[in-house]
Amino acid sequence: MSQPPKGPVLIDLDTATRGPSPSPADAPPVPDLTPLPDGAAMGTVAAVAAYRPSTLARWFWSLLGALLVTVISLAAWNYALGLIAAYPILGYAVTALIAAFLLVCAAIVVKELSAFRRLARIDALHRAADAALAEDDLEKARSLTDDLVSLYKGREDTRWGRDRFSARRDEIFDAPALIHHAENEILAPLDAQARREVEAAARQVAAVTAMVPLALADVAAALTSNLRMIRRIAEIYGGRSGTLGSWRLTRAVFSHLVATGAVAVGDDMLEPIFGAGILGKLSRRFGEGMVNGALTARVGVAAMEVCRPLPFTAKKRPSVRSIIRSALGGLFTQDKA
Numbered sequence: 001m002s003q004p005p006k007g008p009v010l011i012d013l014d015t016a017t018r019g020p021s022p023s024p025a026d027a028p029p030v031p032d033l034t035p036l037p038d039g040a041a042m043g044t045v046a047a048v049a050a051y052r053p054s055t056l057a058r059w060f061w062s063l064l065g066a067l068l069v070t071v072i073s074l075a076a077w078n079y080a081l082g083l084i085a086a087y088p089i090l091g092y093a094v095t096a097l098i099a100a101f102l103l104v105c106a107a108i109v110v111k112e113l114s115a116f117r118r119l120a121r122i123d124a125l126h127r128a129a130d131a132a133l134a135e136d137d138l139e140k141a142r143s144l145t146d147d148l149v150s151l152y153k154g155r156e157d158t159r160w161g162r163d164r165f166s167a168r169r170d171e172i173f174d175a176p177a178l179i180h181h182a183e184n185e186i187l188a189p190l191d192a193q194a195r196r197e198v199e200a201a202a203r204q205v206a207a208v209t210a211m212v213p214l215a216l217a218d219v220a221a222a223l224t225s226n227l228r229m230i231r232r233i234a235e236i237y238g239g240r241s242g243t244l245g246s247w248r249l250t251r252a253v254f255s256h257l258v259a260t261g262a263v264a265v266g267d268d269m270l271e272p273i274f275g276a277g278i279l280g281k282l283s284r285r286f287g288e289g290m291v292n293g294a295l296t297a298r299v300g301v302a303a304m305e306v307c308r309p310l311p312f313t314a315k316k317r318p319s320v321r322s323i324i325r326s327a328l329g330g331l332f333t334q335d336k337a
Helices: 040-050 055-086 088-135 138-151 156-171 175-211 217-236 243-260 267-274 284-307 320-331
Strands: none
Touching: 055 088, 088 138, 088 175, 088 243, 138 156, 138 175, 156 175, 175 217, 175 284, 175 320, 217 243, 217 284, 243 284, 284 320
């Protein structure tokens, strides 16, 4: 019986008939079947904010609210009268509480009406600017700029710009030049404040989406951040809004974005800012955070256009990409490859 050979056994392959052995480097890459982040949280926020109920639903809720207010008012009135008849001192005390509550409700109504009037004033200035520019009417431009100065009268952060505008107002005899002068001197500082608000909201939405794994937490964070951002932008431009006014303004902004198809952002927009294929190299949560932050920046730019008393003519409208770069660019390094 022969002994097995010691050491390795070498087997010669017939390369002429079998061909060269395959190399791992020649294998095709494994396809990445993971879908790119699509900003689901901001999509949900846009759908909620832009939703407009039907006429029948509005009538239903309006009549139900009126009925509830009537029933509660009559019940409170009868309760107060019965308490006064049984216990006069206690009854008058409860009546005073009801009267104080109604007084607070009336103050809230006055505040909301005032907020709607301020928003209407901003809209009127915007339309007047469009008309003055289209007709090249100097008298309309002067009237418009006077109303703009009156709008910001008493605000210390615009005093320097108003003084600079007034110093050269009578020297300008061209309607577009006069409006451009007002835009550069009065609105430029406000544009910078509004841009900072947009960048802060984009960072917050991106961070919460990436870091908080709770279900619907990103939707709640995106909704509250966008509502606060739009309200702050309205306050910066002088259109301070109440609760109903803020919701009306938010619905107008999101309706515009949904109608124009602007509530969409993808890898093609973020790649030039954060590097080639950056979303494919991030985790799913971080990718969603980047997309939601980018969509928040886009909503902020739309809010600036809606809340600004003058259209962007002399000054260029803020670029969404530049805002994203400033707000989110520091989170990741550029892909040098």
